[in-house]
Amino acid sequence: MTHITPDTSPAWQGGHKGTLETGRDLLADVSLPAAVIHEAPLAHNLTWMQDFARRHRAELAPHGKTTMTPALFRRQLEAGAWGITLATLPQCRAAFAEGATRLLLANQLVGHANMAIAVELVRAGAELYVTVDGHANVAELGEVFAAAGLALPVLIEVGVDGGRCGCRRDEDVMALARDIAARPGLMLAGLEGYEGVVHGDDPEAGIRAYAERLVAGVRRIAQEGLFGVEAPIVTASGSAWYDLIAEAFRDGGLEGRFTPVLRPGCYVVHDHGIYREAQRGVLSRRPDLHEGLRPALEVYAQVQSLPEPGLAIVALGKRDIGVDQLPEPLARYREGGSVAEPLSVDGWRVTKLMDQHAFIALPEGAGDVRVGDVRVGDIIAFGASHPCLTFDKWRRIHLVDERLNVIDTWATYF
Template sequence: MAHDSARIDSRGGHKGTLESGRNLLADVSLPAAIIKQSPLAHNLVWMQHFAEHHQAHLAPHGKTTMTPELFRRQLEAGAWGITLATLPQCRAAFAEGVERLLLANQLVGRANMAIAADLIRAGAELYVTVDSVENATQLGEFFSAAGLELLTLVEIGVDGGRTGCRSDEDTLTLARKIAKQPGLVLAGLEGYEGVVHGDDPIAGIRAYAQRMVANAEALASEGLIGVEQPIITASGSAWYDLIAEEFRDAGLQGHFAPVLRPGCYVVHDHGIYREAQQGVLSRRPDLHEGLRPALEVYAQVQSLPEPGMAIVALGKRDIGYDLPPEALARYREGGSSDGVLGVDGWKVVKQMDQHTFIELPTGEHDIQVGDIVAFGASHPCMTFDKWRQIHLVDDQLQVVESWETRF
């Protein structure tokens, strides 16, 4: 687990989060995960505007960051709610003031049902997904006995994918079961297009969204919906533009509220989502500039054991490794944000738990032990969960705030 940089008192206990005003290059124990203030502000506004332009709500997937301060900023920017992946995550978000929770997962197990019941009693507006009659029966029995009603969304799946009903017939059968089940209220449909694959993924994802719309219309026409404003929700962080367009163009407004659930947008990345964003912009040139990467991990050169190699005190416990981290910039310890040194030609060739091996270009002599290197990550979900504290920094790499995560 990556350490944080909270102060430790003489008895070994944490005294709290360090005050702002520290310089990342001089005053913070490294490695450290940071979020740059300006790109973050841009991304919050950009995605909220995108959702509103497509007549959709935004319920960002909170599992990406599990950082209450980011939840608050997303809600303040206009988000409809926060999506989570587990009941403990929902409980943590609710404890931090998030009242509308979307569990983009099946609710199974009586211990998890008990957490959900406690949240509902406490005033949470909680939505969960269901994809089987068996699960619907279990939920109905539990919540009926508890004297509660659970808002449920039928999940639409695909062959060979993850969870979700595989056929329209299964969807309709399940919806009928939910509508008759005491303790349950059918509140709409949920899906995830990221499991759609094939030779033409764009066509496949559009077809998937159209299938969701057709199912929503079928459930509504049969009178199975149990709420005034049902929702239809999908969209991860890669194909949100296609889902938003299909939901908007289906004319659902007034019947179903479209809800988009990207999570990685808030800090973006330097890997798979940077590539995905290039795809979005190629399909939608009207969007002009897209999202900006805001999440980086700073670490120090630890050893220069032989010519052409540097060992950095950063490893798989500190940064996501779906793709090798990318060296972005280098600084002298104690220097200023203006004193950027080169990393051209640097190549990550190996990572261990807490070491990264850098192959240096021929003739690289400027590097020193103690130099600070900024790295970009691929897949922010797998970077955030390694940290208990994230630092918000300004353009001069001064720490503005330090935030706790809730993993």
């Protein structure tokens, strides 16, 4: 197999097992702020989502653009994932270089530089799937891969009016399927969609209808004999409505003839914001799922200043944590203290984020240095909303145990 080296940041920005922080106490020995994943909820989420997919007779291809952390890709694959979904060709190259061989590009493959990367990956042994939604793109891809002596598996993206990419009408899907089937450089491998672009007054009904459209579409294409693979793929699912997609795939008569693939990404660490709310919706629709996912990602930072009563400034900002919603203070510790001795954050509220500062409104008396409850140097654990937009702030992520000892330090490849 040809070796492919990913594009990465300079080595000094990376983080691998064996860095100075590994084996140390997060509360005493690690430079903060730092992004942290807790091992116990991470292990729970890996098992939980893989079991969910299995019970719905579907495969799991987690969206790797959430984390771009190859160590997490390996954990997901070891747990039973079918493959890894990515958003760009450089992401695909980075994942392949770290051992992920089945890659699903959930975007259109456009641009000659990106097509060259795709050819390189396929020649090196990658099983690469890409999406298409137009005849011009299909023609160009067919020429490039036929000239390379390869046949690229492609998935037709099914879109919705006012949404993102994808064929808007079923007749457009069928016309594109016939076009692909006639080109020697391409193999029609299935249909792809993303239900997160479905909106309206009744999103649940709209998403169910969209999933059923995907199921009907692959069956229609199969009846015409246009697929170039034995078990065509039908794939969708983000981290908010995966239960509706999985149910439609399970109940659509696909078993044994097609390969249903779910693609959630944020589930692996969950969050304390939009996906926590989405999970409540999943559990309300599916009480049989019981507990659900657990938040595993936090950012730890220190109180930097207590400039006036009722206000703490923490060394945490937009460069450190996602801002879909303001971060949520979860716990507080003395620097050098013990995880067994947490301090209160009751009534603490982040009111403003700057690039590297968080303004926290404190309850009455808490910020009075004469009282001494809050000190400069105190360590705060923050929960974030939308993990994608926290991971991309970091070049290394610390994995910690229940005592906040660093088990490992993982590099990201954004």
